[in-house]
Amino acid sequence: MGQFLPINRKEMDERGWQEVDFVYVCGDAYVDHPSFGAAIICRTLEANGFKVAFLSQPDWHNVEEFRQFGKPKLGFLISSGNIDSMVNHYTVSKKRRHKDSYTPGGKGFKRPDRAVIVYSQMARQAYPDTNIILGGIEASLRRLAHYDYWSDKVRKSIIIDANADLLMFGMGENSIIEVAEALESGLEIKYLTYLDGTVYKTKNIDDLSDYIMLPSYEEITSSKRKYAESFQIQYLNTDHYNAKILVEPYQGWYVVQNRPNRPLTQREFDRAYGYDYSRTYHPNYEHVPAIDEVKFSLISNRGCFGSCNFCALAFHQGRIIQARSHESILAEANKMVWDPDFKGYIHDVGGPTANFRDTACEKQKTKGACPTKQCLWPQPCKNLKVDHEDYLSLLTKLRQLPNVKKVFVRSGIRYDYLMYDKNDHFFEELVQHHISGQLKVAPEHISNHALDKMGKPRRGLYEKFVDKYYRLNEKYDKKQFLVPYLMSSHPGCRLEDAIELAEYLRDIHHQPEQVQDFYPTPGTLSTTMYYTGLDPRDMTEVYVPKDPKEKAMQRALIQYKNPKNYDLVYEALIKANRKDLIGFGKNCLIRPRTKRSNYNRPYQKGGARR
Structure with a gap:
């Protein structure tokens, strides 16, 4: 297994490093597993020759914690971790949670509210002239002005509130290397205005062309209709192939969102998951509960064309499915099944939606997802490809590995997509081999009136799925x-x-x-x-x-x-x-x-x- 990145000055000195290129500041404990975005970004940088130190859950009241590695040569990378810090801290009724699965021992209160902003401010205090680059889910979904449920108001783009230099949104394996190589070449960060998957702030947009001007921050804070109009423009520009540059004006500033990153090729996706991860938490920690659900699970895809209205995946991972090769997944599984703690059960093989293994249609591979049409709602698109054979083939290969007793599917099965498959082969195999006593599905509601606002299929289809599921169980x-x-x-x-x-x-x-x-x-x-x-x-x-x-x-x-x-x-x-x-x-x-x-x-x- 790979060597952990240094998490303190002592470990940095043991490597003989006098300086690091980046300090990755994270609201989570350091878990070197590909289910953790921080691990992927850090391993990607390492594989490309960059030195990275990992500053996990620092005391945000003590600026010296941000100075322990010295000033990084290229900058600080700031992330709240695998989960938004406010969702991590508060229930929907805004009550404080006391446990945190991403912290050693599951203890709460190890990160601040709005962690990205607080960490950025501390890094700026530590080194006023350092580069500060934001990333991860908290920054990605707050890249432009947004309604903040916890304060019940519209907040500015997080790049302004954090006083950061650059923000990477979406999945950043490619853009982090483009940023790192540009900075390594001597280019100042203020000139990194051309990279897909990034957001920057500027006082001058005279050089921009072919962009959409969004309503200003002042407009959307004074008019809910303007806010809705702005969101709809953003929603129509979440796809790499057809999105425009978006510009959001503030008093004295413009926040510029470049096009989203292109989807990863299968080779790039395989490479990101093929690094020599330790697949566990740093040995300095006691148990980190978040590893339990993913240690013996496999991520097979990314993106989702289901587009439920309450889900942010379209804004973060996009609607175009990217899938790892069977060879890549089997290679990871072959490492996993020899772990002393492996009991014979692969807990999950999936992603945002387990049974999506390819783009919704051939057109998406070159033209992108349709901005104004959904693939599954309110009815399946006539161009939708429905095929579970590749996924079933993968599950079958995993079942045949040594030490494997069962391969379960626990991440979301899109039951409507399953019902649209005229071939029952996968459904039958799912029932026979891949359910651990109960199958979790997400109808979300049963009233068609509510379902229409959720972007979910109507009641009748779910009831047909339920009937078929129990018939197959009986069979x-x-x-x-x-x-x-x-x-x-x-x-x-x-x-x-x-x-x-x-x-x-x-x-x-x-x-x-x-x-x-x-x-x-x-x-x-x-x-x-x-x-x-x-x-x-x-x-x-x-x-x-x-x-x-x-x-x-x-x-x-x-x-x-x-x-x-x-x-x-x-x-x-x-x-x-x-x-x-x-x-x-x-x-x-x-x-x-x-x-x-x-x-x-x-x-x-x-x-x-x-």
């Missing part, structure tokens, strides 16, 4: 469950939609153990609907459940059997004029307000059954 004598992911309070979801979902759960005898309230995060169409009350695609008004009481009702309805939710469910049914669901009949959700101890049946756990 192969399997007793496997379906666990549906469900979301409450998404923009467009009314109380009557939540009640429709509760009735569906009643009919299938399923009570979810967990419910996800819609979480407005930067970079999603749904967040724009949440903030503005407008669908930016056509500027129609959208009902947004923001009242805490109504949000609690919608969430409680999904778990209506839980006695703790009785009062909220009762109130919701009265408010919606659905007293017919209160009583002793088989279709009732709860019993009347008599003999409180007998209101509800016991709260039931377990997967959904027919």
Whole structure:
């Protein structure tokens, strides 16, 4: 396995380094595994001859921590880590989380709120004339002005708030080398204005051509309609092949977003995952919980053409699928299966969507994704390729490796794409070999009214999938469950939609153990609907459940059997004029307000059954 990068001055000295090219500052513990973006970027730099020191979870109150490696020759690379620091710190109800899976021992409070901004300010304080380059998910999704749920206001581009020199958005394996080589050649960072996948700030745009001027920061903070218009322009320019340069004016500044990076070739993708990763956390740490889910999992693809409205993947990874070769994945698996801790189970083979292994259509390979059309919603595009044979072939090869007992698929299966496949071969193999007792899928809701605002397929298709799934389980004598992911309070979801979902759960005898309230995060169409009350695609008004009481009702309805939710469910049914669901009949959700101890049946756990 590869040698870890130095995480302190002592380890730097042991390598005999007098100076490093970059100091990578990260809000996560240092885990040298390709599921961690920081590890990929650092290994990519290392493979290209650059010296990198890793500053993990520094004390942001102590500037000396940012000086321990000396001034880096080429600059600081700043990232919050694998997850946005605000999502990491706060629940959707804005309550503070006390655990952090990306910290040794799972301890909380090891990184600041808005980590990218704070780390950048400390690096600037340590060395005022150093280069500061932002990257990772937190910077990527805040590259232009954005609605910030936690402060309930529109914030400026993070490159301004962080006082940084350059921002890399999306997946940065190629752009980090272009930046590093340009700086190594002696080019000043202020001249790096031409690189795809980057954002910079400037006071002069006279040399720019073929760009789109977005509404100014002042306009979008004073007009929600202007904010929606700006988001829609950004949404239509997320693809390398057809995007324009975007310019966002501020008082005295312009923030310029270059085109997104081109998708990686398969050879480039393979190379990024083929470095000599240690595949674990630095030995100075106690256990880092985040490794548990990924240590024996394999990433096979990147990007997603599913384009759910509440997902930021279109803004970060893009809609064009990039896939690793079978040879690359098998090589990684062959290292993994000899690990002393490997018990014979490959936990997952997938990515954002496990069963996407190629572009949605041939056109995307040269022309990019259609800006104004979706591949799967509201109906599948006539040009959509539906083929699971390559993915199935990969899973079959992995099953045949030594020491492997089972290969599971636990990342998201796009059930609509699966249903569009006229060949049942993959579905049958999935049921027979690749489910660990329960298959997790994401219908998100059951009301067509809510589903349309989510960008998810309609109820009828999901019900056909459920029927087919259980028929195949019966055919192969399997007793496997379906666990549906469900979301409450998404923009467009009314109380009557939540009640429709509760009735569906009643009919299938399923009570979810967990419910996800819609979480407005930067970079999603749904967040724009949440903030503005407008669908930016056509500027129609959208009902947004923001009242805490109504949000609690919608969430409680999904778990209506839980006695703790009785009062909220009762109130919701009265408010919606659905007293017919209160009583002793088989279709009732709860019993009347008599003999409180007998209101509800016991709260039931377990997967959904027919």
